Amino acid sequence: MHQSRRTYVPRKGKPCHLYYTTERQWEPDYLKGRCLELGLEEQFLRYQIRLMVSYLGVFFALHIGLSVAHILVAIYLTNSQTHVLVDVLFCSISTTILLLVLSINFFVGFVTRHHWIMPLSSTLATVVAVVSDIGLVVYSEAVNKWELDILHYTYYLCMVYMFLPITSHTVALILGTAVSITYIGYYVFCLPFTDPGQNILNYSYVMVDFLHYICFNVMGIYFRMMNDMLTRSSFLDRHQYVMEEIWLRNARPQESRLLNAILPPHIAKNIQVSIRDRIQLTEKGLSYDRLRERSAIGMAIQVYPDVSILYADVVNYTYLTTTLTVERLVQVLHDLYARFDVAAAHFNVQRIKFLGDCYYCVAGLKAPNPDHAQTAVSLGIAMIANIMEVREEWELDIDMRIGVHSGDIIAGVIGEAKLQFDIWGPAVEIASHLESTGESGYVHVSNATMRKLKFQGIKVKAGTAKAQQDPLLQKHSMKTYLLTGIPPRESVRRTIDYASPHVFDPNAYHEPVHYMSYVDHTAEQIEDEIQKIPIVGVEPICWRRRKNKKDHMKGNIGMVFAAFNDSHLEGNYLRRPDYIIKYTVLLVWIMGCCLIYIQLATNESNCILCIVIDIIVFLFLTAVLAICWYKKFCYWKHKGDENYLYSRCSCIIFGFFEKTQQSLRRRIVLYLLVVLSLLMVTSLIMLNCDYDLFKISLIEARLYRYPMDPEICFQPWTFTNMMSLLIGMSYTFARIPFAMKMVRPM
Secondary structure, eight states: OOOOOOOOOOSTTOOBOOOOHHHHTTSHHHHHHHHHHTTOHHHHHHHHHHHHHHHHHHHHHHHHHHHHHHHHHHHHHOOOHHHHHHHHHHHHHHHHHHHHHHHGGGOHHHHHHOTTHHHHHHHHHHHHHHHHHHHHHHHHHHHSOOOOOOOOHHHHHHIIIIISOOOOHHHHHHHHHHHHHHHHHHHHHTOOOOSHHHHHHHHHHHHHHHHHHHHHHHHHHHHHHHHHHHHHHHHHHHHHHHHHHHHHHHHHHHHHHHHHHHSOHHHHHHHHHHHHHHHHHHHTTOOHHHHHHHHHHHTOOEEEEEEEEEEEEEETHHHHHHHSOHHHHHHHHHHHHHHHHHHHHHTTEEEEEEETTEEEEEESSSSOOTTHHHHHHHHHHHHHHHHHHHHHHHTOOOEEEEEEEEEEEEEEEEOSSSOEEEEESHHHHHHHHHHHTSOTTSEEEEHHHHTTOOOTTEEEEEOOHHHHHOHHHHHTTOOEEEEEEOOOGGGSOOOSOTTSOOOOOTTSOOOOOOHHHHHHHHHHHHHHHHHTOOOSSOOOHHHHHHSOTTOOGGGGBOSSSSOBSSHHHHHHHHTSOOTTHHHHHHHHHHHHHHHHHHHHHTOOSOOHHHHHHHHHHHHHHHHHHHHHHHHHHHHHHTTTOTTOOBOHHHHHHHHHHHHHHHOHHHHHHHHHHHHHHHHHHHHGGGGOOOHHHHHHHHHHHHHHTOOOOTTSSSOHHHHHHHHHHHHHHHTTOSSSOHHHHHTOOO
């Protein structure tokens, strides 16, 4: 869907143009606008609900596993059975209520009709989780005098932004912010304010926690927005693929019907096979002469013995061309020939072609038919009846001459660039002369045809004087007859509105297909195909039963991680350009600033080296941010004017950024540099230590046998929070091998 068009970088000293079309296709407003433009927003919402419910299945398994692990650890590490029982009760009850509240979202049809259920159930589940987490700590402090710390706040923020079925980014942000404020409020109001110095220290830690929550909320909303962009892009790609597949699926029968309307079915099938073979041979590089040899085999001319040829000609056609407008003439001919096609389909006669006012066809060509003469004559009588109706409806002075002869013909396809099916032979020429020497309103037949007729409902009279004087007919000693009769009613009828020509199937008459019914049918097909789009996560059992067994795409994608099981497919995916890298860099810059502030805020030893490293990392991240967003800034500043000429310096920045987008190696290098830089900032907190004080505390702890203060050098929980931010940020990089994220330097 998205083809890269790089910025043109000219020779030294010359300006360049900026092309932002491809990057524009990966921006949130464009993707959402595209869905609205195509009328796919409702379908995308249903697909998004399916995705979120599948994520919810993963969360159920994850949450149950963590709850069981929490209970086992509590039982193993706690000596007091009372404390263990309380912990197990809190964990079990909260887990049960949370899962029960969220389980309503598995009723996808009900949730789709009532969108408010998803945010409401998510809010209730979050309240249950947070109240349980804080309630256990409050209970332990109030009853058992245990000073426990809150444990699951980061996990619950991840739950809100990654797993809960919330389609609105705003609702997710409000819920995540509410969780953060709740935990910060609990931490502030539970601080032991003993003296002013302690207050300052506590407030500095409150600020650190505040930034920690801000970063996690920013990272969470970034995850949702990028996931929405990738999902919308994939959805639009899939929709385009589905549309092309449906069009192709509908085009094949149309192709066959159209070809069968021109050629006999058995010849049409051979031509289709021959054309496909030629395409395949062309792809293999076969020479033109070999192609002609192959095509001649599939399009050989054949002899058809014992058939009946019908020639028909509109009388007073010249009068029509001189008195009617071109548009009205075409409408009349369309109405007339469409009626003839209906009649020919009724009698199973193969129409060859029509040239102006001449219409000719063959009975017994599609398949051997012993009654081909009777069929051809019956068709001729029906054609005369049809032209009489057209004459009355259009108030025109027109009539028809028809000639029918039975004999052997040669038929086949000729031509190279433009194929043409036609018939040849003396019998064809005789039928043409019978038509030209016939009489209006009658079917003029030869004695060869006359011998094969059954004369049921047919009136016969002698042939015309012109036929007796025609040299060709006299050469063959041809005796002729004029026939008339009453045709079957089903062979004389209007086909469609003559003002709206359409493709007609001569093999079986159909009522006109209305455009809206076709659109509705296509929409149903699209909806059915969209339901088959594979999703990542755990599907409910009811979905698996409805799943098309022929759809193997699901097996190519991992259940938990959005990665291809096939390493070749995964490699191709990773090597594709990353057009959202600028958003990732923006997140990295925000995370970096917060980590630098946290490190400086907890720097009690005034480490000069730490400050220098912080400045270097900040400048590095700022430079990367400027390079990645410079192209977007120029596009915004000049309002998307692709004719604007930029300086050589700007062109170099554009080119460097585009190469980073295009190259997997460059992205990996950038990823490693960013992670190492932020890891360095995080590690600096361990330098904030008074080693003399640490040694004294260690000696006293061993001498008097009491536990050493864990915060003697730095706050372990602060370090843990910084590392959790770094780990979470590293996973937000798109198109980076997942294994590399797992083994990143720690």
